[in-house]
Amino acid sequence: MEPAQPPTRSTFWSRRRVLGLICSAFAICLLLYPSSPSDSEWVIVSLPDAEIYQCDPNEPVKSVAIIGAGSGGASAAYYIDRFKHPCSRVNITVYERSSYVGGRSTTVDVYGDPTEPVELGASIFVEVNKNLVSAAREFGLATQGLKSKIKELPNTLGVYDGQDWVFMGSESGWWTMAKILWKYGLAPIRTQQLMKKTVGAFLKMYDEPHFPFRDLSQTAYDLGLTEATAATGEQFLQAKGIQGAFGTDIIQASTRVNYAQNIDKIHGLESMVCMATDGAVSIQGGNWQIFDGMLKASEAKVLLNTSVFDIYRQSNGTYAVNALSSSYPTGIDLAIHDTVILAAPLQFAKLSLTPAPMNPPPEIPYVNLHVTLFTSRRKLNPQAFNLESDVPTTILTTTPKTKANPPPFYSISTLRTLTNPISHQREYLYKIFSPAPVSASWLHSILTPPLASPTLNINDRKDISWIYEKVWQSYPYLPPRITFEDVQLDEEGKVWYTSGIESFISTMETSSLMGMNVARLVNDGWKRERMERMLVKLEREDKEKPVEEGRESAEGGDGGAMGQVPMAGKLSGEEL
Numbered sequence: 001m002e003p004a005q006p007p008t009r010s011t012f013w014s015r016r017r018v019l020g021l022i023c024s025a026f027a028i029c030l031l032l033y034p035s036s037p038s039d040s041e042w043v044i045v046s047l048p049d050a051e052i053y054q055c056d057p058n059e060p061v062k063s064v065a066i067i068g069a070g071s072g073g074a075s076a077a078y079y080i081d082r083f084k085h086p087c088s089r090v091n092i093t094v095y096e097r098s099s100y101v102g103g104r105s106t107t108v109d110v111y112g113d114p115t116e117p118v119e120l121g122a123s124i125f126v127e128v129n130k131n132l133v134s135a136a137r138e139f140g141l142a143t144q145g146l147k148s149k150i151k152e153l154p155n156t157l158g159v160y161d162g163q164d165w166v167f168m169g170s171e172s173g174w175w176t177m178a179k180i181l182w183k184y185g186l187a188p189i190r191t192q193q194l195m196k197k198t199v200g201a202f203l204k205m206y207d208e209p210h211f212p213f214r215d216l217s218q219t220a221y222d223l224g225l226t227e228a229t230a231a232t233g234e235q236f237l238q239a240k241g242i243q244g245a246f247g248t249d250i251i252q253a254s255t256r257v258n259y260a261q262n263i264d265k266i267h268g269l270e271s272m273v274c275m276a277t278d279g280a281v282s283i284q285g286g287n288w289q290i291f292d293g294m295l296k297a298s299e300a301k302v303l304l305n306t307s308v309f310d311i312y313r314q315s316n317g318t319y320a321v322n323a324l325s326s327s328y329p330t331g332i333d334l335a336i337h338d339t340v341i342l343a344a345p346l347q348f349a350k351l352s353l354t355p356a357p358m359n360p361p362p363e364i365p366y367v368n369l370h371v372t373l374f375t376s377r378r379k380l381n382p383q384a385f386n387l388e389s390d391v392p393t394t395i396l397t398t399t400p401k402t403k404a405n406p407p408p409f410y411s412i413s414t415l416r417t418l419t420n421p422i423s424h425q426r427e428y429l430y431k432i433f434s435p436a437p438v439s440a441s442w443l444h445s446i447l448t449p450p451l452a453s454p455t456l457n458i459n460d461r462k463d464i465s466w467i468y469e470k471v472w473q474s475y476p477y478l479p480p481r482i483t484f485e486d487v488q489l490d491e492e493g494k495v496w497y498t499s500g501i502e503s504f505i506s507t508m509e510t511s512s513l514m515g516m517n518v519a520r521l522v523n524d525g526w527k528r529e530r531m532e533r534m535l536v537k538l539e540r541e542d543k544e545k546p547v548e549e550g551r552e553s554a555e556g557g558d559g560g561a562m563g564q565v566p567m568a569g570k571l572s573g574e575e576l
Contacts, residue, residue, distance in 0.1 A: 062089065062338050064339045065337040067349060071291055072103075073094055076519050078135075078294035080298065091301070094300045104472060123282060124281065131512040141289055158392035159398055162404060180246075202505070267481065342496065342498065359489075367473070384445055385446075395413070397410055475506040
């Protein structure tokens with residue numbers, strides 16, 4: 001793989017483009033106000049920040065197709081609406097082949113009871129997740145922490161290698177931190193410092209001059225993040241002087257539960273992201289509500305149970321979208337859109353795109369993650385985990401230090417207790433992440449043996465009362481790399497792609513960031529088009545004006561308004 005090249009434009013050029021925008025806007029104002037258009041031609045819009053725009057009532061309505069209603073697609077719709085010019089009119093249509101919004105962030109109802117939802121996919125987000133945190137606040141969504149809701153079980157966390165417990169402690173608190181420092185020395189502190197530095201560099205992607213970014217590879221290079229993506233987590237830690245068992249015991253337990261990958265395989269940036277756990281929360285009732293809120297706020301038309309199978313460019317530069325929907329038995333009419341945003345991995349979209357992308361996103365192997373949810377009256381059996389007392393409420397795993405086989409799961413969590421609506425018995429809700437399906441016999445083996453009393457009915461003796469299994473293509477395998485897929489897939493800036501960020505960092509937040517980034521790039525393109533139309537209109541109107549008596553000719557005088565047009569046109573070209 002070729003190394004990333006130094007930036008072709010310096011920060012100076014980024015600032016120069018901003019200056020060009022300001023100068024162009026100023027030049028346009030000079031052109032607009034002397035011309036005194038009639039009220040029938042323009043509508044004056046006054047904004048809270050005192051900016052005044054002249055809106056052309058004949059400005060074309062933009063139509064946007066977004067394929068996918070997950071984090072990237074919902075965020076693209078939301079931020080297109082937020083970033084749009086006050087004069088813009090935009091129609092957004094979101095195509096989603098599933099029956100719900102949220103993508104890999106979704107819930108299932110335990111026992112089929114909608115009052116008992118549980119996360120099936122993306123479970124938490126953290127305080128540095130700017131978009132998710134602000135959206136949850138904006139939509140008034142209640143959050144909940146990760147503290148165990150089981151009174152009789154301590155809120156504990158353990159790391160198990162299949163034979164031994166390499167670490168055991170509470171999920172938070174000073175005593176756990178003291179135990180970590182006692183066992184691992186300064187490695188935890190150095191890791192924390194490295195994580196904050198790495199995440200701090202990433203957070204610059206939200207702001208100018210790095211936002212919006214057309215080239216993710218270049219932006220990662222500019223921010224120094226390719227140093228982390230170019231190495232495995234193990235190599236990155238060693239290069240920073242962090243050695244010893246902390247990496248395989250603690251950091252690897254985190255990379256396994258978050259990405260089903262070991263620290264000697266996953267790249268260093270994602271390893272650091274796994275350690276950014278401060279303020280971890282989820283939305284009560286399901287994190288999908290964030291993305292549902294975004295779609296509703298954008299006033300997008302959302303077509304569920306709808307699969308797009310063909311997208312092709314027409315002779316006028318627009319794109320035709322063909323789709324099939326189980327919700328519309330009579331079929332969906334061919335839809336024409338100005339802009340198309342692919343907000344799902346292209347390899348899973350199963351659609352034809354014509355013309356083909358300039359640089360087609362390569363097919364990337366995704367992890368097949370098996371999720372098992374089940375309920376039981378039984379606690380986890382200590383003997384099954386080589387323990388004499390209660391099993392931790394959260395079990396993470398790592399690889400054994402011997403050549404023994406690793407445990408057959410990435411994590412087991414005892415989530416909460418609830419009441420079975422049939423037996424009316426109190427039960428535990430469990431969640432297991434594993435690399436392969438777990439067998440019924442194995443599930444029974446990790447639970448305490450059933451009571452043998454003949455006086456108990458069959459429901460009381462049953463080990464597992466409810467079970468739900470799901471296989472996710474949850475995230476890509478994340479080996480070291482320094483280049484990432486293109487954001488823009490065509491030459492004209494009409495077809496965009498959000499999932500290229502998955503191999504960089506795969507989270508709900510980063511998908512939202514890319515959706516926001518594409519939304520800004522799309523709006524910037526529309527603004528350039530608007531400026532060009534306005535300049536052409538003003539130049540045409542100025543040419544049609546009668547020459548006033550005594551007015552100097554354009555050739556002999558200072559140029560008047562006509563003399564300003566080429567200057568403004570120049571500023572709105574390459575400088576933009």
